Amino acid sequence: MEIQKLIQQIEKKKSMLCVGLDVDLEKIPKHLLDHEDPIFEFNKAIIEATQEFCVAFKPNTAFYEAQGLKGWAALKKTIDYLNTFYPEQFTIADAKRGDIGNTSSMYAKAFFKNLNFDSVTVAPYMGRDSVEPFLSFNDKHTILLGLTSNQGSEDFQFLKSEDEFLFENVLKKSQTWENSQQLMYVIGATKADHLKSIRSILPNSFLLIPGVGAQGGSLKEVCKNGMNSSYGLLINSSRGIIYASNQNDFAEKAKLKAKALQKEMALFIN
Numbered sequence: 001m002e003i004q005k006l007i008q009q010i011e012k013k014k015s016m017l018c019v020g021l022d023v024d025l026e027k028i029p030k031h032l033l034d035h036e037d038p039i040f041e042f043n044k045a046i047i048e049a050t051q052e053f054c055v056a057f058k059p060n061t062a063f064y065e066a067q068g069l070k071g072w073a074a075l076k077k078t079i080d081y082l083n084t085f086y087p088e089q090f091t092i093a094d095a096k097r098g099d100i101g102n103t104s105s106m107y108a109k110a111f112f113k114n115l116n117f118d119s120v121t122v123a124p125y126m127g128r129d130s131v132e133p134f135l136s137f138n139d140k141h142t143i144l145l146g147l148t149s150n151q152g153s154e155d156f157q158f159l160k161s162e163d164e165f166l167f168e169n170v171l172k173k174s175q176t177w178e179n180s181q182q183l184m185y186v187i188g189a190t191k192a193d194h195l196k197s198i199r200s201i202l203p204n205s206f207l208l209i210p211g212v213g214a215q216g217g218s219l220k221e222v223c224k225n226g227m228n229s230s231y232g233l234l235i236n237s238s239r240g241i242i243y244a245s246n247q248n249d250f251a252e253k254a255k256l257k258a259k260a261l262q263k264e265m266a267l268f269i270n
């Protein structure tokens with residue numbers, strides 16, 4: 001999907017919400033387990049209930065890979081469902097890949113060609129040649145882990161050299177890579193106090209922001225510090241939406257959570 005189309009959707013829906021489809025069989029309503037494909041049944045209900053309030057969906061592939069072949073099949077059915085019935089939704093495979101060049105090319109093929117996601121998350125640690133194979137897909141987006149939401153981000157991402165944090169160095173260097181205009185970045189909502197300085201490095205890039213809700217990040221702080229003139233944010237919530245209830249009313253409750261987040265975001269969208 002072209003960025004312009006994503007921006008139009010944000011304007012139309014007054015939403016920057018990304019719904020995370022992190023499906024854990026132990027957390028979904030028990031009655032769904034009787035279905036042949038409980039993960040897909042759950043996703044379909046969540047997508048139907050929340051799509052009017054969001055502009056993106058993000059399955060985290062770990063939750064599907066953990067279920068083996070059945071999980072991968074459910075992931076494929078989910079992305080096909082989105083591409084068929086909601087092609088206006090931006091899709092993110094949260095897979096956090098990256099390897100030597102020829103292997104990265106295969107990861108890119110898997111998520112962009114085979115599964116047909118709009119974007120995939122990629123770890124920057126192996127450097128330029130591990131990321132450029134993803135960037136060679138013209139109509140697709142590579143979302144680089146910039147500053148993550150977890151506590152362990154302190155271990156490496158905040159190491160300082162020549163007055164610069166390692167994560168800042170990663171952001172700057174990645175902007176010199178070929179087709180860097182196709183890069184987006186993951187920045188944790190729990191690190192909202194760094195968003196202003198990140199915007200001085202990346203004034204135009206879209207940022208995927210996980211960590212509101214269950215991880216305690218503030219939506220208001222994220223919007224205040226992280227938006228740019230093209231909105232520039234996709235704000236993810238997974239558990240806070242999809243596990244709002246584990247009863248028969250799970251989809252209705254997810255809808256209410258998505259609606260509440262959209263309402264809060266709308267205050268920041270013209």
Ligand SMILES: O=c1ccn([C@@H]2O[C@H](COP(=O)(O)O)[C@@H](O)[C@H]2O)c(=O)[nH]1
Binds near residue numbers: 020186211212214240
């Ligand atoms: O820094 C990061 C990078 C990725 N994530 C992922 O986002 C969602 C967050 O889920 P919640 O339930 O809303 O906390 C999940 O898939 C993470 O793996 C992140 O949280 N932080």
